[in-house]
Amino acid sequence: MVENSLEPSDNQSSLATSQTCALSGSQQDRVELQTLDPNITHQDWIGRDANVVWHGFTQMHHYKDNNPVIASRGAGRYIFDVDGNKYLDAISSLWVVTLGHALSELNKALFDQANRISHATMLGNGCDTTVRLAELLSELVPVNDPKFLFASDGASAVEQALKIAFQYWKNIDIEGHDKFIALKGAYHGDTVGAMSVSDSGFYGDTFNPLKFETIFCEDLYEMADYIRDCPDGLAGAIVEPLVQAASGIQLNDSLGLLSLSSACNQMSIPLIVDEIATGFGRTGSLFASQEAGIRPDIMCLGKAMTGGYLPMSATVVSARIANSFLGPDLSKRTLFHGHTFGGNALAAAVAIEHLKLFDSYNVLANVKERSIQLHDALETIARQRPVVKEVRTKGLFAGIELNCDEFGDPLLARKVCAKSIEYGVILRSIGSTVTTVPILTSSQDEIDRIAWTIGDAIDQIVNQG
Ligand SMILES: Cc1ncc(COP(=O)(O)O)c(C=O)c1O
Known part of the structure; x- marks a missing residue:
């Protein structure tokens, strides 16, 4: 207790x-x-x-x-x-509420920020509160020298991750790395890219003509073997670590994740870890990747980031990948992607307070x-x-x-x-x-x-x- x-x-x-x-x-x-x-x-x-x-x-x-x-x-x-009528929220309002509803401390953080500024665009500009959040998170996430591309929903964070991994290969002038590899039972969201790397069981075959081709494996070891055997066509691997929640709480384990991560490292294939459901304490560690002992190239965060208060997500990218996007102003190395409300100041203020409370509670x-x-x-x-x-x-x-x-x-x-x-x-x-x-x-x-x-x-x- x-x-x-x-x-x-x-x-x-x-x-x-x-x-x-x-x-x-x-x-x-x-x-x-x-x-x-x-x-x-x-x-x-x-x-x-x-x-x-x-x-x-x-x-x-x-x-x-x-x-x-x-x-x-x-x-x-x-x-x-x-x-x-009173109900115990035994699903955390779809896995987002961490500490509880209507907390005075989070309400205050929201209100104080609203009195300063509610939103300022992150497209080409910045906001001090959002910078502070990224600084705080960079001390916590298991990603090397992380850069944060903020969005609002989980699916958007996944789309960003896929596009970043895809463009990374273009940035370093290596052709052919166009496909993703994913796990059977995966769920990464409902936008078209996220659907393409999710198990088709979630959507039936209605949207199949819209989806891009993805390689699906039965388990993490098969994924690791495939990456070692045929790395040439792969843009990246994507996985939900320890728990595939949306497929009915299906579990995977640290050893399998270690095997996948080492195959990705060995073959230089970007590993995208989708911690949208598992992040912020749900599995017993702040991030499931930490429990598994892996350090992905790209990590997706969402859901519980603001303790269930406001929509906020982020694609966290290691410097190895992010640096490949550096080049002349407006050159094709730029990531031409950004969501209007990404890095919203109100959400960032609540997320900062949430991290503090997480420790003190x-x-x-x-x-x-x-x-x-x-x-x-x-x-x-x-x-x-x-x-x-x-x-x-x-x-x-x-x-x-x-x-x-x-x-x-x-x-x-x-x-x-x-x-x-x-x-x-x-x-x-x-x-x-x-x-x-x-x-x-x-x-x-x-x-x-x-x-x-x-x-x-x-x-x-x-x-x-
Ligand atoms: C692992 C995972 N990724 C992505 C998503 C999509 O998040 P959102 O519903 O915020 O778009 C979910 C949602 O349940 C999820 O569990």
């Missing part, structure tokens, strides 16, 4: 882990939201939302069937809907303790339930894969996650896997509650079936 563990600011933080905490009409999980019109209910908001908002990765025809939560307020590890120690607890609790649940096929955890990433085929219901995991909302816990399904990605400051009771909810929600859905 971290010493400075963040507790939600209202006094309803300690929901019991017993069955009585299910929301089913009970008043105990409600808070009064004075500012909201009491005549507009959560159900009304769901209807209004479905009318005008198009949700990503969501079949809008069934949007309302899966118990969506329309957030109205956040406090610590909790989210409140407009009716005042001793977050990594909590992740280590809570991850052992989560793993053991989920293993116990799995042992008692034949419907659970496999449990995969790394740090505070967990996937509970269900035997959907055997059970004859491809929507089993989805139904379990919809059920968990009735228990006041937000989970997310990926295919046949129920995932939980708890906020890094989660308490012992909250981890117990997540595990208990998963077990009970599974039982309810299986017994109904």
Whole structure:
């Protein structure tokens, strides 16, 4: 348990882990939201939302069937809907929230920066706050003499990485290095370049004509062998280190990453490590690359960079690669790429404060303790339930894969996650896997509650079936 563990600011933080905490009409999980019109209910908001908002990765025809939560307020590890119902955010709002929602220190950093300047372009100019962030990060990232190209979303950081690796070969006048090599099950984002290096399972074949050709390998060792055997056509290798989160928390290991990294070093192929999901403590180290003992040429950061406050991402590039872009002004060695809001000052100010808090809250120690607890609790649940096929955890990433085929219901995991909302816990399904990605400051009771909810929600859905 971290010493400075963040507790939600209202006094309803300690929901019991017993069955009585299910929301089913009970008043105990409600808070009064004075500012909201009491005549507009959560159900009304769901209807209004479905009318005008198009949700990503969501079949809008069934949007309302899966118990969506329309957030109205956040406090610590909790989210409140407009009716005042309280939910434990057990997916860190899609893996971005590290310390908690609505933290006074991060609010203050945001507000102070807004009083100075909110945004100044980084295209040909700079901003002192963004420089300070890059300086701070350069002491932390496992990249040699790093240069930071900021963007806003993860996919943009990946596009930048691909283009930088591709252009690197042109800069050094070596022809033919035009293809990327990636891992089966990879997910690097939804823009066309990122899709091209991601497993096609995420998109079906609809976009295939748009994608460029990529070599996919079954595992990291096959990647390493391919790089040693046929380096000539390769522009770069890309990998999510230790955890492929979007493919249902699939794990890889340090030895495989070391083997890949040494093949890349030996053949001078740029290694791009996508730490958009794993970065900032999620696996138990600040960066998964550190745990694996590798120093990539290019690293992609995003998601948790601002602790879940603002969209910010970065492509971190070693001097070896970045220096090849130096040349005469506006020459073709220039990287003709840049996003309007990249390096935004508000995001940078929050990211700086986030790094400071990360230390003072001793977050990594909590992740280590809570991850052992989560793993053991989920293993116990799995042992008692034949419907659970496999449990995969790394740090505070967990996937509970269900035997959907055997059970004859491809929507089993989805139904379990919809059920968990009735228990006041937000989970997310990926295919046949129920995932939980708890906020890094989660308490012992909250981890117990997540595990208990998963077990009970599974039982309810299986017994109904
Ligand atoms: C490893 C990885 N890379 C890239 C992305 C894309 O990030 P974004 O959704 O911010 O574009 C994700 C998103 O889940 C991710 O997990």
